[in-house]
Amino acid sequence: MDDAIDRLHRLIDASTRITVVTGAGVSAASGVPTFRGAGGLWRSFRAEDLATPAAFRRDPRLVWEWYDWRRGIIAACEPNAAHRAIAAWSRRPGFTLITQNVDGLHERAGTSNVLRYHGSIWHLRCATDCGQPEWEDRRAPLPALPPLCPSCGGPARPSVVWFGEPIERAVAAAADAASDCDLFLSIGTSSVVYPAAGLLAQARRRGATTVEINPDATPSTSSVDFVIRMPAEEALRGSS
Ligand SMILES: NC(=O)c1ccc[n+]([C@@H]2O[C@H](COP(=O)([O-])OP(=O)(O)OC[C@H]3O[C@@H](n4cnc5c(N)ncnc54)[C@H](O)[C@@H]3O)[C@@H](O)[C@H]2O)c1
Numbered sequence: 001m002d003d004a005i006d007r008l009h010r011l012i013d014a015s016t017r018i019t020v021v022t023g024a025g026v027s028a029a030s031g032v033p034t035f036r037g038a039g040g041l042w043r044s045f046r047a048e049d050l051a052t053p054a055a056f057r058r059d060p061r062l063v064w065e066w067y068d069w070r071r072g073i074i075a076a077c078e079p080n081a082a083h084r085a086i087a088a089w090s091r092r093p094g095f096t097l098i099t100q101n102v103d104g105l106h107e108r109a110g111t112s113n114v115l116r117y118h119g120s121i122w123h124l125r126c127a128t129d130c131g132q133p134e135w136e137d138r139r140a141p142l143p144a145l146p147p148l149c150p151s152c153g154g155p156a157r158p159s160v161v162w163f164g165e166p167i168e169r170a171v172a173a174a175a176d177a178a179s180d181c182d183l184f185l186s187i188g189t190s191s192v193v194y195p196a197a198g199l200l201a202q203a204r205r206r207g208a209t210t211v212e213i214n215p216d217a218t219p220s221t222s223s224v225d226f227v228i229r230m231p232a233e234e235a236l237r238g239s240s
């Protein structure tokens with residue numbers, strides 16, 4: 001496995017345009033629960049049953065209780081060695097991070113050029129789109145659920161992308177452009193949530209060398225150039 005890590009370091013040194021896509025696995029060692037695997041359930045609900053527009057329409061308070069619980073967990077978490085290694089790579093020109101994580105830990109580690117593909121759990125917006133621009137609220141727990149829009153007084157929602165919702169147009173376009181790179185790393189993602197999971201195949205078609213870092217196999221495993229089958233915080237410990 002040391003050979004694979006050496007190979008990764010050589011590739012990073014030799015590449016000009018590096019794009020990294022991360023998922024919940026990168027934050028697992030910080031204590032943020034992933035959606036799939038151990039700790040994926042909240043009260044018996046699956047994430048797929050809560051992170052949807054239909055779930056919010058049906059029971060906004062329940063959805064907010066789940067987000068409030070997650071915000072409380074994340075508020076107590078610190079970036080780990082994987083976030084720090086990626087932050088160090090981001091100081092190179094030609095680097096882009098596309099993260100599916102909504103926890104803000106990459107930003108807290110000091111990462112530049114971050115595309116928040118699925119939004120941010122710390123940002124809220126009006127659920128009825130009254131024209132109020134999205135706002136930041138880092139209180140955990142929130143004083144009342146659901147929190148309200150300061151303009152129209154209607155319910156607010158987390159400014160995250162729910163299952164079935166499109167990626168914000170400008171973010172999708174920037175991620176698409178970043179898939180045109182020399183080296184594409186897929187780290188800590190189950191590679192089942194689209195369109196994020198499609199970025200790797202797109203990078204490969206455009207000639208990138210592709211690498212997956214994940215302790216478990218994913219649908220992308222068989223199509224990457226090489227796999228580092230380890231937790232990200234171990235594979236990237238001391239990398240910069
Ligand atoms: N931290 C967060 O912000 C957070 C947490 C949970 C889910 N989500 C959202 O969930 C959706 C689900 O997709 P996903 O692929 O990001 O997560 P996922 O929960 O579907 O998959 C997590 C992946 O991480 C791997 N993993 C677990 N521990 C790891 C480690 N230490 N190092 C490396 N990999 C590890 C697992 O094998 C799995 O493949 C995303 O859209 C994301 O927005 C975000």
Ligand SMILES: [Zn+2]
Binds near residue numbers: 128131
């Ligand atoms: Zn409003």
